[in-house]
Amino acid sequence: MDLLYFTEQPMSAYDEQAGRDFGATALMFxxxxxxxxxxxxxxxxxxxxxxxxxxxxxxxxxLNEHHNAPFCMQAKANIFAAILAAVTEKIKIVMLGNPLPxxxxxxxxxxxLAMIDMISKGRLVSGIVRGGxxxxxxxxxxxxxxxxxxxxxxxxxxxxWTEEGPIRHEGKHYSNRVINPWAVPLQKPYPRIWVPGxxxxxxxxxxxxxxxxxxxxxxxxxxxxxxxxxxxSIAAEVGYEAGPENRGYLIQTHISDTEEKAERNARQFQWMxxxxxxxxxxxxxxxSGYSSPSNRRxxxxxAAGLKTNPRGQTTFEQQVDDMxxxxxxxxxxxxxxxxxxxxxxxxxxxxxxxxxxxxxEDSLTCIRLMGQEVFPAIREIAKELDLKSPDEAxxxxxxxxxxxxxxxxxxxx
Amino acid sequence: xxxxxxxxxHSVAGTNVRIKEAGSGAPVLVLHHDIGTPExxxxxxxxxxxxxxxxxxxxxxxxxxxxxxxxxxxxxxxAMYRMDLAAxxxxxxxxxxxxxxxxxxxxxxxMAPNDTGKAVLVGAxxxxxxxxxxxxxxxHGYLDYARMFFHDASRFERIWGEPDGDMLENxxxxxxxxxxxxxxxYMFSHTLPNLLMSVPNRTLMVWGDDDxxxxxxxxxxxxxxxxxxxxxxxxGSGHAVDMEKPDELAGLIGNFLNG
Numbered sequence: 264m265d266l267l268y269f270t271e272q273p274m275s276a277y278d279e280q281a282g283r284d285f286g287a288t289a290l291m292f293x294x295x296x297x298x299x300x301x302x303x304x305x306x307x308x309x310x311x312x313x314x315x316x317x318x319x320x321x322x323x324x325x326l327n328e329h330h331n332a333p334f335c336m337q338a339k340a341n342i343f344a345a346i347l348a349a350v351t352e353k354i355k356i357v358m359l360g361n362p363l364p365x366x367x368x369x370x371x372x373x374x375x376l377a378m379i380d381m382i383s384k385g386r387l388v389s390g391i392v393r394g395g396x397x398x399x400x401x402x403x404x405x406x407x408x409x410x411x412x413x414x415x416x417x418x419x420x421x422x423x424w425t426e427e428g429p430i431r432h433e434g435k436h437y438s439n440r441v442i443n444p445w446a447v448p449l450q451k452p453y454p455r456i457w458v459p460g461x462x463x464x465x466x467x468x469x470x471x472x473x474x475x476x477x478x479x480x481x482x483x484x485x486x487x488x489x490x491x492x493x494x495x496s497i498a499a500e501v502g503y504e505a506g507p508e509n510r511g512y513l514i515q516t517h518i519s520d521t522e523e524k525a526e527r528n529a530r531q532f533q534w535m536x537x538x539x540x541x542x543x544x545x546x547x548x549x550x551s552g553y554s555s556p557s558n559r560r561x562x563x564x565x566a567a568g569l570k571t572n573p574r575g576q577t578t579f580e581q582q583v584d585d586m587x588x589x590x591x592x593x594x595x596x597x598x599x600x601x602x603x604x605x606x607x608x609x610x611x612x613x614x615x616x617x618x619x620x621x622x623x624e625d626s627l628t629c630i631r632l633m634g635q636e637v638f639p640a641i642r643e644i645a646k647e648l649d650l651k652s653p654d655e656a657x658x659x660x661x662x663x664x665x666x667x668x669x670x671x672x673x674x675x676x
Numbered sequence: 677x678x679x680x681x682x683x684x685x686h687s688v689a690g691t692n693v694r695i696k697e698a699g700s701g702a703p704v705l706v707l708h709h710d711i712g713t714p715e716x717x718x719x720x721x722x723x724x725x726x727x728x729x730x731x732x733x734x735x736x737x738x739x740x741x742x743x744x745x746x747x748x749x750x751x752x753x754x755a756m757y758r759m760d761l762a763a764x765x766x767x768x769x770x771x772x773x774x775x776x777x778x779x780x781x782x783x784x785x786x787m788a789p790n791d792t793g794k795a796v797l798v799g800a801x802x803x804x805x806x807x808x809x810x811x812x813x814x815x816h817g818y819l820d821y822a823r824m825f826f827h828d829a830s831r832f833e834r835i836w837g838e839p840d841g842d843m844l845e846n847x848x849x850x851x852x853x854x855x856x857x858x859x860x861x862y863m864f865s866h867t868l869p870n871l872l873m874s875v876p877n878r879t880l881m882v883w884g885d886d887d888x889x890x891x892x893x894x895x896x897x898x899x900x901x902x903x904x905x906x907x908x909x910x911x912g913s914g915h916a917v918d919m920e921k922p923d924e925l926a927g928l929i930g931n932f933l934n935g
Contacts, residue, residue, distance in 0.1 A: 290815070291815060400815070403860065405855055405856075405859040406814075406855060408856070546814070546815070546818070550855070551814075551848050551849075551851035551855055552851075552856065559845055559848055559849075560845055563841070563844035563847070563848045564841050566817060566844070567817060567819050567839060567844050569840075569841070569844070
């Protein structure tokens with residue numbers, strides 16, 4: 264099992280009242296409320312957290328990026344990945360992930376990631392995402408072509424990594440008449456790609472068709488089981504049997520010396536009022552053309568205030584009850600994670616440890632307990648349950664490298 | 677007497693396009709806004725009293741319109757309408773373009789000035805304002821954006837009715853089509869002003885005096901580019917002059933086309 268530490272890198276030093284007064288903490292919430300002195304302090308604190316994660320034996324650091332919002336300070340995950348490639352020695356650098364549609368040139372992205380893979384001596388997991396709706400608007404990228412761009416950028420990325428140059432790509436969104444990067448990944452055929460998501464059906468189908476692991480982001484146990492069921496059915500259609508090596512799970516989990524302190528800090532998982540990305544207008548988070556047409560009616564009615572949020576809005580207590588938020592001492596956390604592992608059988612487990620205004624001292628304590636007490640126990644449970652990571656299972660990096668397909672590959676691309 | 681509208685599906689460039697038609701006389705192609713159009717409008721009826729009004733639903737706009745997946749630009753839409761007019765033997769149609777439809781009309785003029793009658797561009801998108809910006813629908817809610825079309829916001833409900841799921845879904849689909857065809861640059865063409873310099877057709881620019889969608893300076897940019905254009909400003913109207921001041925707009929158009 265791969266065991267990862269994650270933080271959104273919250274910009275906790277922003278003026279919360281200003282966000283409330285403005286009525287939003289995303290996209291259009293002015294960056295005049297961003298204090299670069301505090302930003303500098305926080306970035307360096309996150310580096311300290313990541314270095315500790317390696318010291319205490321955590322397998323990987325999960326990185327992501329968002330834009331125009333205090334809930335996540337990483338504007339370019341590759342920057343942190345490059346830093347970690349140099350300042351750490353053995354921990355996996357897990358991008359979850361690069362928002363492909365935001366890239367105007369996937370070849371440059373291929374070069375950046377190849378450099379990170381070589382500098383880190385092959386520790387890169389190069390996850391990819393569509394990017395949230397607000398990210399499209401923040402980057403000026405057309406949300407109506409989000410999925411087209413995602414799939415085309417993926418094609419360019421993989422070709423740039425695996426085919427001898429010079430080659431040529433001319434598609435709908437990307438035109439690269441000379442692809443010949445003098446930086447290619449160390450890992451062959453290419454660094455593992457994992458695909459995180461919330462529950463978008465199209466993305467689950469796509470990931471399963473590629474045989475890329477799907478990482479469920481803080482979904483409930485029931486939702487997660489539904490995702491696996493769906494993934495498994497697509498896998499069967501394309502000719503392989505999905506297992507733990509195809510499944511990742513991210514859960515908000517804060518660990519502390521005492522239950523009381525753990526609960527207080529776990530409440531910070533709700534520090535962004537509204538949805539997890541903070542307060543935003545629904546048309547920012549789901550611009551037209553961005554999401555599946557099958558969700559259109561429910562969404563537009565919510566966006567205009569005629570209906571409630573189709574994604575649901577749950578309290579802290581409800582999220583604790585259905586184990587989307589876990590907190591406690593190491594023993595308490597292990598007991599709950601054991602249930603999750605038994606019920607959902609992932610081969611990749613990422614703990615979103617710290618959020619909001621959790622102090623650096625408490626964040627470091629959480630990471631230390633995670634690496635020294637919780638994860639060793641989780642590894643034993645994973646062994647008992649035979650939950651293998653993609654590497655442990657020697658899973659193919661992509662469907663096309665499969666040697667166990669039950670029928671010819673027809674639906675991979 | 678109520679105006680009788682007929683509707684047909686015309687196959688254009690592999691896509692079925694809804695075309696409504698009423699009235700008789702000189703043909704006038706009326707092109708609707710970015711947010712779509714109600715199924716009927718007093719303005720359309722008024723215009724059909726003295727003209728043969730041809731009123732398409734832009735391809736892909738709304739629940740009842742077939743989406744051309746291939747279509748990527750406003751020039752594509754303009755070319756489709758040009759070809760449809762040609763296929764039906766309609767020559768020298770006058771063009772009335774409303775907002776986004778004004779941009780389509782301007783593109784059509786550049787494609788075939790000799791096959792265009794006169795043109796009326798109302799609050800037309802399509803050219804880049806020098807000082808302001810065309811309002812970015814992407815950051816506004818569906819209803820907020822539609823209400824911004826009006827000087828008097830209470831007119832929104834009178835024209836469109838009470839918001840419901842169908843209305844919102846239509847707005848969302850129309851918005852998606854705007855993104856698919858006019859995302860970057862947003863709602864204008866960098867080359868259109870130059871092309872318009874060689875369009876001799878008589879053109880009337882009409883602007884509401886309270887247009888909060890397209891800055892009024894765009895009327896002047898159009899007038900500077902087009903050799904035979906002039907401007908009329910309608911008092912007490914926002915962007916949707918056709919919905920807020922239908923009689924006045926129809927009157928201006930009638931006088932201009934017949935003059």
